Amino acid sequence: MLGLQVLILVGGLGGWEMLSRLEWLDPFFFSMPSMIAARLATWFFNGTAQGSIWFQIWVTVEEALAGFLAGASAGVVAGIVLGRNRLAADVLSVYILIANAIPRIVLAPIFVMSLGLGMASKIAVAFVMVFFVVFANAFQGVREADRNIVAHAQILGASPWQITRTVIIPSALSWIFASLHVSFGFAIVGAVVGELLGARYGIGQMIATAQGNFDAAGVFAGMIVLVAVALLADLTMTLIERRLARWRPPSAHEMQTQAGRS
Amino acid sequence: MLPPRRWRLAVEMTSAIAFDAVNLWFHAQDGSALQTLRDFNMQVGRGEFVALVGPTGCGKSTTLNLITGLLRPSSGSVRLFGETVTGIDPRVGFVFQADALFPWRNVIDNVVLGPMYRGAEKSAAYVQAQRWLEIVGLAKFARHYPHQLSGGMRKRVALAQTFINKPEILLMDEPFSALDVQTRGLMQDELLELWSSTGASVVFVTHDLEEAIALADRVYVLTAGPATVKSSYVIDLPRPRVTTEIRYDPRFIEISRQIWHDLRDEVQKSPVAMVAANV
Ligand SMILES: Nc1ncnc2c1ncn2[C@@H]1O[C@H](COP(=O)(O)OP(=O)(O)O)[C@@H](O)[C@H]1O
Ligand SMILES: [Mg+2]
Numbered sequence: 052m053l054g055l056q057v058l059i060l061v062g063g064l065g066g067w068e069m070l071s072r073l074e075w076l077d078p079f080f081f082s083m084p085s086m087i088a089a090r091l092a093t094w095f096f097n098g099t100a101q102g103s104i105w106f107q108i109w110v111t112v113e114e115a116l117a118g119f120l121a122g123a124s125a126g127v128v129a130g131i132v133l134g135r136n137r138l139a140a141d142v143l144s145v146y147i148l149i150a151n152a153i154p155r156i157v158l159a160p161i162f163v164m165s166l167g168l169g170m171a172s173k174i175a176v177a178f179v180m181v182f183f184v185v186f187a188n189a190f191q192g193v194r195e196a197d198r199n200i201v202a203h204a205q206i207l208g209a210s211p212w213q214i215t216r217t218v219i220i221p222s223a224l225s226w227i228f229a230s231l232h233v234s235f236g237f238a239i240v241g242a243v244v245g246e247l248l249g250a251r252y253g254i255g256q257m258i259a260t261a262q263g264n265f266d267a268a269g270v271f272a273g274m275i276v277l278v279a280v281a282l283l284a285d286l287t288m289t290l291i292e293r294r295l296a297r298w299r300p301p302s303a304h305e306m307q308t309q310a311g312r313s
Numbered sequence: 314m315l316p317p318r319r320w321r322l323a324v325e326m327t328s329a330i331a332f333d334a335v336n337l338w339f340h341a342q343d344g345s346a347l348q349t350l351r352d353f354n355m356q357v358g359r360g361e362f363v364a365l366v367g368p369t370g371c372g373k374s375t376t377l378n379l380i381t382g383l384l385r386p387s388s389g390s391v392r393l394f395g396e397t398v399t400g401i402d403p404r405v406g407f408v409f410q411a412d413a414l415f416p417w418r419n420v421i422d423n424v425v426l427g428p429m430y431r432g433a434e435k436s437a438a439y440v441q442a443q444r445w446l447e448i449v450g451l452a453k454f455a456r457h458y459p460h461q462l463s464g465g466m467r468k469r470v471a472l473a474q475t476f477i478n479k480p481e482i483l484l485m486d487e488p489f490s491a492l493d494v495q496t497r498g499l500m501q502d503e504l505l506e507l508w509s510s511t512g513a514s515v516v517f518v519t520h521d522l523e524e525a526i527a528l529a530d531r532v533y534v535l536t537a538g539p540a541t542v543k544s545s546y547v548i549d550l551p552r553p554r555v556t557t558e559i560r561y562d563p564r565f566i567e568i569s570r571q572i573w574h575d576l577r578d579e580v581q582k583s584p585v586a587m588v589a590a591n592v
Contacts, residue, residue, distance in 0.1 A: 197413075200415060203409060205401055206381055206407045208403060208427055210430070224417075
């Protein structure tokens with residue numbers, strides 16, 4: 052299994068390198084793995100034009116993280132409040148539908164214009180990217196809460212707020228988590244798009260600069276750094292999720308993969 | 314001749330639950346209405362164990378929901394200890410048919426919910442919950458999650474969760490129907506033991522006639538929907554009973570034959586049975 056995966060990677064990179072060296076692919080536009088690797092080495096050992104690579108990564112991660120935390124908290128709160136409040140949900144549903152139909156990423160230029168080249172505009176883009184996904188899931192999760200358990204809690208003596216806290220939120224949590232998982236990726240996309248449109252630091256800014264200099268190796272190297280960051284973020288989310296979902300029986304899918312591994 | 318008014322009042326005062334000429338319609342979105350209870354009259358005395366039997370879908374769960382206050386009658390009245398039901402009464406406890414444990418909480422965190430909801434101090438509530446886990450024999454499983462327990466153990470948790478609130482009225486909706494026969498027998502005995510030390514009034518819904526007779530002081534047979542009380546039988550078997558053995562008692566067999574005659578007609582009338590017969 053792993054052997055095959057490695058084989059594909061090596062084959063793909065080797066093929067790319069060869070095609071570029073034979074000039075079947077124009078290295079000016081498509082670069083080649085050896086040049087990209089050399090660029091990555093330069094970044095990590097000698098730093099970038101704007102300073103240390105770690106600083107660039109940190110800027111992007113910080114923007115994504117801030118947008119993610121704010122967007123996710125706002126989404127969870129809004130989803131639960133509207134999910135628990137029939138009237139508010141009915142009144143606002145039209146606006147939610149409209150807001151949801153706008154491709155959020157087109158808001159990025161507005162934020163960069165209004166909030167400037169600093170972090171605020173990137174955080175704002177990441178925020179809107181995250182907010183709607185988390186909101187929609189939290190709302191749905193609240194609506195899907197088991198009526199039997201709600202009735203049970205009522206009879207045991209729970210007040211509406213106690214029901215929200217002990218039944219609604221825990222049962223919406225698996226929905227919320229599913230959305231957090233994908234939306235952290237969105238937060239990174241938001242931050243990077245914001246940086247592409249105009250920034251002083253960050254991975255997106257490095258890619259934009261490389262693009263401006265017709266430096267294909269720089270663009271690809273920036274993408275690789277980005278992929279690594281996104282994968283690490285995804286792994287972190289998975290680990291957190293596992294911890295919090297201890298109570299749940301392992302799903303059939305998980306049991307299969309575990310059986311496959313052992 | 315009507316009984317004297319004073320006497321009638323006295324009966325109402327002493328009964329824990331009283332249904333008086335209750336009718337209930339469910340209104341569907343398309344404007345149609347379905348009558349589920351028709352002229353329903355029932356009295357449950359204080360400390361009395363009543364079982365409701367009737368065909369599936371006749372309106373047994375609906376009856377319980379009227380007692381909890383989750384539903385209101387379309388006409389007639391439902392009273393607890395003489396007072397009309399207006400909402401969820403703190404004296405009522407409920408054991409559900411389906412698993413209504415909180416899957417994200419471990420056993421003791423489930424049992425402690427009632428006192429916590431009702432404002433008990435945390436450490437006192439946990440002491441109480443631990444004691445109830447000992448009573449139902451699950452002290453060792455306090456930190457397990459519901460999905461790690463067997464069906465019978467989950468029912469024990471549900472019993473502890475309900476009894477910890479010291480309900481004066483205990484409602485049970487086919488609580489043991491999902492268990493295998495052996496476990497069901499054990500749970501029935503356990504229930505009788507728990508109940509005998511509380512003096513609670515019980516309404517136990519089941520479609521299993523033998524279960525009804527083994528447990529109850531009185532069995533109400535309901536008609537196929539809309540449900541009304543078709544007949545009621547006093548079960549004069551002595552207590553304490555061992556449900557797994559009482560089935561072989563000649564008196565038990567005699568009573569169940571009698572009631573079965575009544576029930577059979579209704580089961581044959583119920584739409585579910587007709588569908589089954591058509592298949
Ligand atoms: N909320 C509801 N809305 C409409 N119809 C309902 C509702 N609850 C129950 N019913 C109907 O009332 C009848 C009695 O239901 P139920 O009390 O659950 O029966 P049982 O518990 O005896 O099996 C059924 O025909 C059912 O479809
Ligand atoms: Mg039912």
